[in-house]
Amino acid sequence: MSDTASASPLPKRSLIQTLEIDTRLLGMVGAFAVVCIVFNVITGGQFLTPRNIFNLTIQTVSVAIMATGMVFVIVTRHIDLSVGSILATCSAVMAVVQTRFLPDTLGLGLGNPLIPWVAILIGIAVGALIGAFHGYLVGYLGIPAFIVTLGGLLVWRNVAWYITSGQTIGPLDPTFLTFGGIGGTLGATWSWIVAALAVAATVAAQWSARRNKLAHEQPVKPAWAELAMSGVTALVIFGFVAILNAYDVPSRVLERAFQARGETMPEGYTAAYGLPISVLLLIAIAVVMTIIATRTRLGRYIFATGGNPDAAELSGINTRLLTVKIFMIMGILCALSAVVASARLSFHSNDIGTLDELRVIAAAVIGGTALSGGLGTIHGAILGALIMQSLQSGMAMVGVDAPFQNIVVGVVLVLAVLVDILYRKRTGEL
Amino acid sequence: MTPLVEMKDISIAFGGVQAVDHVSIDLHAGEVVGLLGHNGAGKSTLIKCLSGAYKADSGEIRINGKPVTIASPRDAREQNIETIYQTLALADNLDAPANLFLGREIVTGTGMLNDAKMEAETRKIMARLNPNFRKLKAPVKALSGGQRQSVAIARAVYFNAKILIMDEPTAALGVHETQMVCDLIMELKAQGLGIFLISHDTRQMMSLCDRVSVMKNGQLVATVRVEDVTEDDILGMIIMGKKPAVAA
Numbered sequence: 001m002s003d004t005a006s007a008s009p010l011p012k013r014s015l016i017q018t019l020e021i022d023t024r025l026l027g028m029v030g031a032f033a034v035v036c037i038v039f040n041v042i043t044g045g046q047f048l049t050p051r052n053i054f055n056l057t058i059q060t061v062s063v064a065i066m067a068t069g070m071v072f073v074i075v076t077r078h079i080d081l082s083v084g085s086i087l088a089t090c091s092a093v094m095a096v097v098q099t100r101f102l103p104d105t106l107g108l109g110l111g112n113p114l115i116p117w118v119a120i121l122i123g124i125a126v127g128a129l130i131g132a133f134h135g136y137l138v139g140y141l142g143i144p145a146f147i148v149t150l151g152g153l154l155v156w157r158n159v160a161w162y163i164t165s166g167q168t169i170g171p172l173d174p175t176f177l178t179f180g181g182i183g184g185t186l187g188a189t190w191s192w193i194v195a196a197l198a199v200a201a202t203v204a205a206q207w208s209a210r211r212n213k214l215a216h217e218q219p220v221k222p223a224w225a226e227l228a229m230s231g232v233t234a235l236v237i238f239g240f241v242a243i244l245n246a247y248d249v250p251s252r253v254l255e256r257a258f259q260a261r262g263e264t265m266p267e268g269y270t271a272a273y274g275l276p277i278s279v280l281l282l283i284a285i286a287v288v289m290t291i292i293a294t295r296t297r298l299g300r301y302i303f304a305t306g307g308n309p310d311a312a313e314l315s316g317i318n319t320r321l322l323t324v325k326i327f328m329i330m331g332i333l334c335a336l337s338a339v340v341a342s343a344r345l346s347f348h349s350n351d352i353g354t355l356d357e358l359r360v361i362a363a364a365v366i367g368g369t370a371l372s373g374g375l376g377t378i379h380g381a382i383l384g385a386l387i388m389q390s391l392q393s394g395m396a397m398v399g400v401d402a403p404f405q406n407i408v409v410g411v412v413l414v415l416a417v418l419v420d421i422l423y424r425k426r427t428g429e430l
Numbered sequence: 431m432t433p434l435v436e437m438k439d440i441s442i443a444f445g446g447v448q449a450v451d452h453v454s455i456d457l458h459a460g461e462v463v464g465l466l467g468h469n470g471a472g473k474s475t476l477i478k479c480l481s482g483a484y485k486a487d488s489g490e491i492r493i494n495g496k497p498v499t500i501a502s503p504r505d506a507r508e509q510n511i512e513t514i515y516q517t518l519a520l521a522d523n524l525d526a527p528a529n530l531f532l533g534r535e536i537v538t539g540t541g542m543l544n545d546a547k548m549e550a551e552t553r554k555i556m557a558r559l560n561p562n563f564r565k566l567k568a569p570v571k572a573l574s575g576g577q578r579q580s581v582a583i584a585r586a587v588y589f590n591a592k593i594l595i596m597d598e599p600t601a602a603l604g605v606h607e608t609q610m611v612c613d614l615i616m617e618l619k620a621q622g623l624g625i626f627l628i629s630h631d632t633r634q635m636m637s638l639c640d641r642v643s644v645m646k647n648g649q650l651v652a653t654v655r656v657e658d659v660t661e662d663d664i665l666g667m668i669i670m671g672k673k674p675a676v677a678a
């Protein structure tokens with residue numbers, strides 16, 4: 001991440017245009033860099049350590065996953081206040097399914113390898129159903145999304161309570177726990193392999209887009225600019241993985257792992273954590289959501305409806321069904337978030353996901369999603385989540401007390417939107 | 431000869447307002463029929479029953495003599511009916527190609543949007559309609575009123591319509607661009623399309639249309655052939671609802 005920052009000096013205007021870089025993305029990356037550098041200075045270099053960067057990423061995942069879905073919701077001029085509660089219900093269902101229902105009621109027995117996967121599938125189905133139901137109420141019955149999901153906020157939070165009778169449920173299945181972050185990482189070698197594959201895939205996608213443009217006799221940026229972009233992409237991806245790989249597993253943790261296998265740890269043995277599986281999940285979701293947003297009909301219709309619902313309707317788009325799909329995607333992402341969040345805790349607790357709706361909406365909005373509809377990007381929302389999480393953890397590291405942390409986050413949210421409005425006025429987007 | 435379109439006894443009300451009151455109009459292939467009337471006469475509402483935006487409370491629509499149900503814009507497109515709405519119906523945040531192909535995107539073999547192809551096609555049709563149009567990548571909200579109108583016209587013309595509805599297509603256009611649209615109308619008419627044209631420019635209507643139907647307060651005053659009447663006759667119909675002697 002520090003690489004992203006250092007890779008974004010402010011070149012001349014014309015260069016930015018040649019490279020076709022999104023200036024507002026550049027602005028956000030810049031803001032993020034400033035936050036990181038300021039905290040790094042205040043903490044005397046504690047903020048930008050591999051360990052802290054690792055922690056920052058895994059703390060961001062749950063909110064970031066939901067923020068990608070919130071982009072679609074807000075782009076179509078809706079809102080979802082219920083995501084934290086849906087997360088809680090999905091988490092409760094998955095916890096009960098894997099600790100009681102599957103092992104006892106169905107008699108699979110604890111530790112059956114099917115358990116985590118069936119639990120996750122059921123959780124996703126529950127999230128999808130809840131989301132689709134919200135979407136039906138909004139799209140077909142015309143109840144404002146604000147109201148439907150405000151109701152959902154109360155309903156699903158307490159449905160979760162009833163599912164677990166208000167108890168904390170754990171321990172969760174060991175395989176399930178690998179989605180939590182530090183409990184499931186790829187290690188150095190596999191992280192490098194994944195990074196190499198990711199670089200290959202993004203560069204291939206970039207050049208195939210260029211070929212397609214050329215095939216239709218369209219202007220493309222000069223080859224050197226394309227190469228530069230490929231280079232930056234590779235640098236960012238490899239840099240990120242290099243940082244994560246620089247965080248070594250503490251030796252006592254390694255020792256314990258060897259003991260558990262009945263072996264003794266060789267002298268001087270070290271191992272890196274590498275890419276957390278939860279981060280991999282977030283990246284996969286980000287890629288899929290970006291493809292949906294920019295390359296599919298569904299995404300095109302989402303943005304068209306956000307820009308002008310009447311025009312979308314007159315173009316033959318079924319905007320009601322579209323609303324159902326959007327909220328259903330949101331529900332599915334809440335379920336996936338629930339996997340990460342409960343696995344990170346290693347149990348299901350009653351207050352899981354509390355206030356997440358606010359963090360998720362704030363992340364999407366800081367990331368440039370306009371509440372007036374029609375504008376927003378997936379990568380922006382993820383960056384928004386990252387900025388918020390860095391602010392929060394940075395302040396915690398510095399020792400700012402909790403109430404003041406919240407004040408700062410609140411002010412930043414409002415300021416971010418103000419800056420965005422000013423930016424759009426200047427570029428004529430508004 | 432059976433008309434291309436027959437709208438018979440169409441009525442539609444919004445709350446207490448009878449926006450269209452038992453109106454019947456028809457249209458033949460290769461014909462331009464103008465709809466005239468003061469603001470709020472019900473012209474847009476009437477043609478929206480044909481374009482699928484509204485569903486008539488009562489009445490019947492026939493295409494080539496066959497009764498059809500047009501319950502949605504999709505149904506209308508299936509009947510090869512294309513519409514340029516008075517409000518243009520563009521998604522302001524999307525660029526011209528995205529708007530032109532909205533609801534009918536070109537996709538690749540894998541089902542992904544083929545933006546490059548759509549942009550190339552847009553470039554082609556715009557070269558014909560408005561050669562000065564270059565802003566293919568900008569969101570249409572950044573375009574001038576006339577440029578936006580060309581996008582809406584391109585969208586209606588691109589998909590080989592048989593029936594074209596144009597609700598004040600030249601309202602935002604300059605003299606030159608208006609002339610280009612008039613030429614386009616004559617060209618499409620020569621190709622055998624049937625065109626419903628709505629405009630407040632009586633003189634323009636006299637020169638473009640074969641027949642005009644005049645509406646007042648939701649009712650049809652009369653339909654006349656333009657060669658049978660003078661401009662004053664038409665103004666009389668619009669303003670006073672006076673039926674000229676030649677009206678059938």
Ligand SMILES: Nc1ncnc2c1ncn2[C@@H]1O[C@H](COP(=O)(O)OP(=O)(O)OP(=O)(O)O)[C@@H](O)[C@H]1O
Binds near residue numbers: 447448467474516
């Ligand atoms: N969606 C609607 N809801 C309620 N009333 C409507 C609606 N659409 C039109 N009306 C009413 O129906 C009547 C006819 O409107 P319409 O738009 O068809 O007029 P028009 O002849 O196209 O006028 P103009 O020349 O100004 O475009 C008006 O009284 C209008 O207020």
Ligand SMILES: [Mg+2]
Binds near residue numbers: 473474475516597
């Ligand atoms: Mg009108």
